[in-house]
Amino acid sequence: MSLNLCFYFQVHQPWRLRTYRYAEVGHHHDYFDASVNSRIMRRVADKCYLPMNALLEELIRRYQPDFRVSFSITATALQQMQAYAPDALASFRRLMATGAVELLSETSHHSLAGLYSPREFAAQIALHREVCQRLLGVPGRIFRNTELIVSDAIARQVAALDYAGMCMEGADRVLRESEVLHPHRYSAAPTLLALARHYRLSDDIAFRFSNRGWREWPLTAERYVQWLENTAASGSGERLLGLFMDYETFGEHQWESTGIFDFMRALPGAVLARRGLRFVTPSEALERVPPGDAGVALPDPVSWADLERDTSAWTGNRIQCAAQRAVYDLESKVHAAAAGDAGLLEDWRRLLTSDHAYYMCTKYWTDGDVHKYFSHYDSPYDAYIGYMNVLADLAQRCAQRSGMAAA
Amino acid sequence: MLGWEYPPLFAGGLGKASQGLARGLAECGAQVRFVLPRYPLSEDASFLTVGGVGAWLALGRQWGGSPRTTQGKKAMPGLKFLAVPARLYPYQRPIGIRVPANQAADDARDPGDARDLGDPAAQLYSHDLGRQVARFAIRVARLAQGIDADVVHANDWMSFPAAFAAAAPRHLPVFLHVHSTEYDRSGEAVNPYIARIEQQACLRATHVFAVSRYTANILITRYGVPRAKITVVYNAPETAVDLPDDFHGEAGRAPWVVFLGRLTFQKGPDHFLRAVARVAQFNRDARFLVCGSGDMSDGLHALARSLGIARRVEFRGFLQPAAVDRLLARSWVLVMSSVSEPFGLVALEALRNGTPVILSKQSGVREVLGHSLQVDFWDHEKLADQILALLRLPVLGVQLVESGREQLAQLSWQASARKVLQTYTRVCGLPLPAAAA
Numbered sequence: 001m002s003l004n005l006c007f008y009f010q011v012h013q014p015w016r017l018r019t020y021r022y023a024e025v026g027h028h029h030d031y032f033d034a035s036v037n038s039r040i041m042r043r044v045a046d047k048c049y050l051p052m053n054a055l056l057e058e059l060i061r062r063y064q065p066d067f068r069v070s071f072s073i074t075a076t077a078l079q080q081m082q083a084y085a086p087d088a089l090a091s092f093r094r095l096m097a098t099g100a101v102e103l104l105s106e107t108s109h110h111s112l113a114g115l116y117s118p119r120e121f122a123a124q125i126a127l128h129r130e131v132c133q134r135l136l137g138v139p140g141r142i143f144r145n146t147e148l149i150v151s152d153a154i155a156r157q158v159a160a161l162d163y164a165g166m167c168m169e170g171a172d173r174v175l176r177e178s179e180v181l182h183p184h185r186y187s188a189a190p191t192l193l194a195l196a197r198h199y200r201l202s203d204d205i206a207f208r209f210s211n212r213g214w215r216e217w218p219l220t221a222e223r224y225v226q227w228l229e230n231t232a233a234s235g236s237g238e239r240l241l242g243l244f245m246d247y248e249t250f251g252e253h254q255w256e257s258t259g260i261f262d263f264m265r266a267l268p269g270a271v272l273a274r275r276g277l278r279f280v281t282p283s284e285a286l287e288r289v290p291p292g293d294a295g296v297a298l299p300d301p302v303s304w305a306d307l308e309r310d311t312s313a314w315t316g317n318r319i320q321c322a323a324q325r326a327v328y329d330l331e332s333k334v335h336a337a338a339a340g341d342a343g344l345l346e347d348w349r350r351l352l353t354s355d356h357a358y359y360m361c362t363k364y365w366t367d368g369d370v371h372k373y374f375s376h377y378d379s380p381y382d383a384y385i386g387y388m389n390v391l392a393d394l395a396q397r398c399a400q401r402s403g404m405a406a407a
Numbered sequence: 408m409l410g411w412e413y414p415p416l417f418a419g420g421l422g423k424a425s426q427g428l429a430r431g432l433a434e435c436g437a438q439v440r441f442v443l444p445r446y447p448l449s450e451d452a453s454f455l456t457v458g459g460v461g462a463w464l465a466l467g468r469q470w471g472g473s474p475r476t477t478q479g480k481k482a483m484p485g486l487k488f489l490a491v492p493a494r495l496y497p498y499q500r501p502i503g504i505r506v507p508a509n510q511a512a513d514d515a516r517d518p519g520d521a522r523d524l525g526d527p528a529a530q531l532y533s534h535d536l537g538r539q540v541a542r543f544a545i546r547v548a549r550l551a552q553g554i555d556a557d558v559v560h561a562n563d564w565m566s567f568p569a570a571f572a573a574a575a576p577r578h579l580p581v582f583l584h585v586h587s588t589e590y591d592r593s594g595e596a597v598n599p600y601i602a603r604i605e606q607q608a609c610l611r612a613t614h615v616f617a618v619s620r621y622t623a624n625i626l627i628t629r630y631g632v633p634r635a636k637i638t639v640v641y642n643a644p645e646t647a648v649d650l651p652d653d654f655h656g657e658a659g660r661a662p663w664v665v666f667l668g669r670l671t672f673q674k675g676p677d678h679f680l681r682a683v684a685r686v687a688q689f690n691r692d693a694r695f696l697v698c699g700s701g702d703m704s705d706g707l708h709a710l711a712r713s714l715g716i717a718r719r720v721e722f723r724g725f726l727q728p729a730a731v732d733r734l735l736a737r738s739w740v741l742v743m744s745s746v747s748e749p750f751g752l753v754a755l756e757a758l759r760n761g762t763p764v765i766l767s768k769q770s771g772v773r774e775v776l777g778h779s780l781q782v783d784f785w786d787h788e789k790l791a792d793q794i795l796a797l798l799r800l801p802v803l804g805v806q807l808v809e810s811g812r813e814q815l816a817q818l819s820w821q822a823s824a825r826k827v828l829q830t831y832t833r834v835c836g837l838p839l840p841a842a843a844a
Contacts, residue, residue, distance in 0.1 A: 021788060022689060022795045318806040362810060365777055381780050384803060385796040 619771020
């Protein structure tokens with residue numbers, strides 16, 4: 001009877017837009033804010049990617065071969081590392097070379113294509129594999145969709161691409177607490193196994209760790225391992241514990257001064273000292289842990305965002321829906337015009353990145369919270385206006401190219 | 408309570424806010440007597456009697472009697488207020504003040520002024536405002552001998568001298584309600600006489616209410632009023648007009664971009680024109696409506712011509728309240744480009760008519776209306792961009808109206824009045840009327 005701890009870290013950075021006025025439509029085709037994007041990438045590389053990669057590499061070597069983790073890294077993040085922080089990219093390569101790291105598959109541009117366009121969804125998954133292969137290594141047979149958005153329809157699409165497993169949020173409304181500790185077949189695609197995120201134990205690290213108002217603060221590795229043991233003791237046989245979180249948790253969301261690095265430095269030793277606790281990658285987890293009996297049916301999408309754990313952070317209001325509709329309406333025009341305008345397809349794809357929709361979220365706008373923290377806009381409405389201005393220019397580029405092709 | 412404006416005679420922002428507050432207090436069970444410079448004596452609501460100081464004086468002895476007996480109603484364990492509405496004109500630079508005036512030239516009457524368009528408020532604010540303020544204070548002082556109240560509460564500087572006169576004989580606590588400051592009305596070119604009244608009154612008062620954090624900050628930074636002595640009490644919207652279930656913004660509306668307010672420095676109509684000149688380059692259908700009157704009227708006509716948009720701008724002059732509602736209900740967007748706006752009730756009027764608003768960041772209303780487009784008044788490029796977006800993306804307007812109205816539903820005059828009553832209690836230890844507890 002053992003609990004298989006499966007760490008998966010998400011690495012992503014969007015191409016943030018610069019202030020783009022309607023008056024520029026037809027004149028300027030540069031949409032992205034190089035100075036903001038490079039500044040943020042540099043900051044995150046220095047505070048998170050470089051120190052945390054170094055720490056993980058050290059731990060992997062010290063406990064070889066028992067400490068194992070997995071990553072999913074978007075193509076937009078890899079592109080920005082290439083441009084603005086090549087040292088971070090090199091350090092991820094070193095980490096991959098340890099052999100103790102599994103790379104997951106996802107959409108290249110961290111998009112919501114899974115909800116809007118099967119064709120673009122498949123194209124971005126292929127593109128992501130290609131970019132990973134070129135810069136980092138080959139992803140395995142486990143898929144994770146943007147923000148863990150999963151539904152029956154998405155499960156079917158992913159299964160058709162021959163993946164063995166797909167990560168999902170262990171949301172209460174979908175899985176009972178005991179079920180979260182086993183892979184489950186997606187009802188809509190029984191060849192595909194769901195790897196559930198244990199949100200409580202994941203968020204203890206990702207969100208609550210530095211919260212001084214939290215009863216458990218300050219959290220030590222010893223105490224955390226005690227919780228893991230309690231979880232292990234609550235059942236029998238091989239089980240799985242999905243600890244999925246944003247990689248920026250380490251050093252960016254939780255600053256170094258909170259002790260998050262020290263916590264992670266102490267964790268593997270404390271875990272490996274216990275019988276019945278071990279680290280696995282997602283693929284290894286599927287080999288070791290037998291799937292549960294029940295299938296997971298997801299008529300409505302589930303995600304790891306907010307308390308709702310649905311898609312309302314990206315498609316919860318009128319302007320978000322209108323913006324997504326507008327950008328996907330351009331899909332065929334972009335493809336038709338792409339041959340004549342090399343940057344067009346990539347520009348369009350960068351606009352598909354879910355972060356742009358997230359900046360338009362208004363559900364907690366007046367309370368001021370995590371959504372504000374992640375946005376460089378004055379308001380969700382300004383985010384929408386800037387985005388739609390850029391789309392107007394993109395649409396004009398498409399029209400010009402098709403006009404030229406016709407002539 | 409003292410004040411300077413009261414509807415329906417004077418329907419400016421100050422009058423509406425004074426009435427909303429007085430009615431809210433009365434609804435909470437406080438006995439409110441509102442004293443204005445001139446107003447027919449009338450009962451505006453139960454527990455709320457409004458009248459000019461002359462009318463109150465004529466009532467003579469009755470004022471001094473207990474309100475319980477004069478009204479013949481059962482004892483009300485609430486507060487009694489002396490409301491003296493002095494006439495404060497927050498929405499226009501006071502004209503013709505003869506006390507050391509420093510602005511005679513700008514304030515000369517101009518032909519486009521409200522007086523020529525039948526705005527009754529203009530009559531009240533013309534002539535010698537300084538003398539009117541003093542005269543009001545003197546007459547209130549005569550009334551004061553018989554005033555039996557717990558609190559004196561005055562609305563804006565014109566009634567501040569009267570407030571202290573009213574409070575003097577019985578050493579009543581004085582609460583001042585600042586709807587606007589001289590710095591809002593005049594920028595840096597303040598009338599030192601008015602600024603001094605505001606400053607000294609606020610420093611001397613028992614406590615001060617400000618209509619927004621924005622205004623509170625002006626009182627702190629300009630007048631040195633201690634932060635602890637100020638409580639922010641937001642204005643509230645009138646009852647909302649119901650929107651149709653299938654509200655989608657466009658129905659029955661024309662692409663009108665509206666400025667609505669006095670044509671004065673404070674309201675920034677020139678910034679509106681400079682922004683819409685940019686809009687005009689990209690949108691052929693939009694028309695730009697300037698509604699209001701004031702000392703900048705001539706200059707704005709000239710500005711529209713020099714910006715090359717004279718044919719697309721309509722100057723509609725001063726509008727009566729019913730006409731305002733009709734206009735807003737047919738318009739596409741209301742722009743509040745104020746240089747300094749203590750609150751901005753017009754934004755709430757637009758939303759109740761289903762019209763989205765763009766708010767100056769130099770305003771108080773933005774503090775209660777996060778669901779709005781906001782812009783610095785001087786950022787014409789961004790303002791133009793926001794107007795263009797609303798014109799070409801109707802879904803944006805629909806969402807702003809829906810979410811904005813939900814937010815406004817949280818505000819009410821009764822809630823604001825409750826906060827006022829709780830502050831009386833906190834500051835002076837007065838008992839609360841039951842409805843405010």
